[in-house]
Amino acid sequence: MENANISTDAAGTDTIDASPIPSETSPNANRSTTPSSEGFKAYIGSGWAERTDALPAAREQAAFAAARRATLSARFTGQRLIVPAGSPKQRSNDTDYPFRAHSAFAHLTGWGADAEPEAVLVFEPTVAGHDATLYFRERAGRDSEEFYHNPAIGEFWIGARPSLAQVASDLELATRGIAELDAVYAAVDASTLVLREADPAVTERVDSARLRFAAEAALSTNASDSPFSIEVGSEHEPDALLAEVVSEMRLVKDSYEIAQMRLAVDATERGFNDVIADFPRISAHPRGERIVDGVFYTRARLDGNALGYDTIAASGPHATILHWTRNDGPVRSGELMLLDAGVEVDSLYTADVTRTLPINGTFSPVQRMIYEAVLDAADAALAIVKPGIIFREVHAAAMKVIAERTAEWGLLPVTAEEALLPDNQHHRRYMVHGTSHHLGIDVHDCAQARRDMYMDGVIEEGMVFTIEPGLYFQSDDETVPAEFRGIGVRIEDDILVTADGAENLSVGIPRTASAVEAWVQAGGWS
Numbered sequence: 001m002e003n004a005n006i007s008t009d010a011a012g013t014d015t016i017d018a019s020p021i022p023s024e025t026s027p028n029a030n031r032s033t034t035p036s037s038e039g040f041k042a043y044i045g046s047g048w049a050e051r052t053d054a055l056p057a058a059r060e061q062a063a064f065a066a067a068r069r070a071t072l073s074a075r076f077t078g079q080r081l082i083v084p085a086g087s088p089k090q091r092s093n094d095t096d097y098p099f100r101a102h103s104a105f106a107h108l109t110g111w112g113a114d115a116e117p118e119a120v121l122v123f124e125p126t127v128a129g130h131d132a133t134l135y136f137r138e139r140a141g142r143d144s145e146e147f148y149h150n151p152a153i154g155e156f157w158i159g160a161r162p163s164l165a166q167v168a169s170d171l172e173l174a175t176r177g178i179a180e181l182d183a184v185y186a187a188v189d190a191s192t193l194v195l196r197e198a199d200p201a202v203t204e205r206v207d208s209a210r211l212r213f214a215a216e217a218a219l220s221t222n223a224s225d226s227p228f229s230i231e232v233g234s235e236h237e238p239d240a241l242l243a244e245v246v247s248e249m250r251l252v253k254d255s256y257e258i259a260q261m262r263l264a265v266d267a268t269e270r271g272f273n274d275v276i277a278d279f280p281r282i283s284a285h286p287r288g289e290r291i292v293d294g295v296f297y298t299r300a301r302l303d304g305n306a307l308g309y310d311t312i313a314a315s316g317p318h319a320t321i322l323h324w325t326r327n328d329g330p331v332r333s334g335e336l337m338l339l340d341a342g343v344e345v346d347s348l349y350t351a352d353v354t355r356t357l358p359i360n361g362t363f364s365p366v367q368r369m370i371y372e373a374v375l376d377a378a379d380a381a382l383a384i385v386k387p388g389i390i391f392r393e394v395h396a397a398a399m400k401v402i403a404e405r406t407a408e409w410g411l412l413p414v415t416a417e418e419a420l421l422p423d424n425q426h427h428r429r430y431m432v433h434g435t436s437h438h439l440g441i442d443v444h445d446c447a448q449a450r451r452d453m454y455m456d457g458v459i460e461e462g463m464v465f466t467i468e469p470g471l472y473f474q475s476d477d478e479t480v481p482a483e484f485r486g487i488g489v490r491i492e493d494d495i496l497v498t499a500d501g502a503e504n505l506s507v508g509i510p511r512t513a514s515a516v517e518a519w520v521q522a523g524g525w526s
Helices: 038-044 062-075 103-109 164-171 178-186 200-220 239-248 255-277 279-284 288-303 316-320 365-383 391-408 426-430 513-522
Strands: 006-008 014-016 081-084 090-092 120-125 130-136 174-177 312-315 336-341 353-358 464-467 470-473 487-490 493-497 502-504
Touching (some): 062 120, 062 130, 062 164, 062 239, 081 103, 081 200, 120 178, 130 164, 164 174, 255 279, 255 288, 255 353, 255 464, 279 288, 288 312, 288 336, 312 316, 316 336, 316 470, 353 487, 353 513, 365 391, 365 470, 365 487, 365 513, 391 426, 391 464, 391 470, 426 470
Parallel strands (some): 130 174
Antiparallel strands (some): 006 014, 120 130, 312 336, 336 353, 470 487, 493 502
């Protein structure tokens, strides 16, 4: 991979050195070969065909994003709101991880996998509500050195970038160049809110502007009398309310979001099919889990943007490790493969599905017994889902079955009823995680919502969440019979709450023990 000239400023921040001569302090100056002659600059800036930048029609999600912005505007009357997309995250030296915009930014703009790094959405208060404007770094013109010299925005480095007018038409949202964001920072007052976690650089600018505003206000009035006075860095910053509200706005999905999640589930099903079809090759390799990981990732890139989260390809005893993502072990006949994976589509909505598969196509009697106990727990939880119940009741329904089965097998020192008492919970040794989490543009969506809106919240039509009970018996757990040890089973489905019940969006992916056996056997391994 080639590199442009990168320098470090006095504050220790990496910046693009757009000067003709590479900076001597650049970590890559010793290998820079970018031409700096006047002849080169004149020649590279000429001879290009005239651009014909047609304006695109508005994308489907533009109207939905506008409705979300209106909801947020009504919640924060009179306050300036700043919602950054975020910046690329460093992987090593001068290489970054693939950029993904912050979920709240994507939700409010409709900009998904194609969002530009360092973009910022600003809600400017008006008499009627807010004017929303999207600030981003427009492409560098071919008459500028950045065109070939700047790896962040130069088209020689990253390809064609959209113009302000194109994005405005695409998203039906006013746009301005990133340089004009300085005026927003200059206008920051104590009522301005920023989504702090999205972009530390933007947050730092806002905090500095607040301190300036506070200092100026202190000279002319008693700042403590302001209803918007804040203490930067305190535990009760008003910014936390903004994060909370944008998170809670996603608890109930609109029709566009639900349609995107259906697409994500469909792509995930194809990914599972791909893995099963490759089981012979997978089981023959000493690091077969890596092949599982790679096969599913290929489907995610073919049919979507990427993975919704790191794939858990856990075979044999690795299936007892809840977040096994090293995926470097063998996949052996006779063992189980716990595959927890989800495709994130281009809109950034993701599926989250787990299936536990017998590698050789047949469950052993003990494996089947454990599998069917987990399936019964999942079905019990799904059976109670409908608008009006409390979210935590879904978990309780699954846990009742887990307690009953582990008690029946003689694993508990108490009865199932006693185990379920809040002060006991012995059965949770074999399932320490929760049964459900909200799902959407984040795999663990709405995570900053208040508890009384989330775990203690009332289930509503349009909510989407997982149901994912499991049983995990560690290889060295002497509380269980030897034949249980090293077996881990989880079954996870994506559930849409309907007007009178629930729909399992992932029901098309085989779930019952017999259906899973037939699926694996038909897929290329028996």
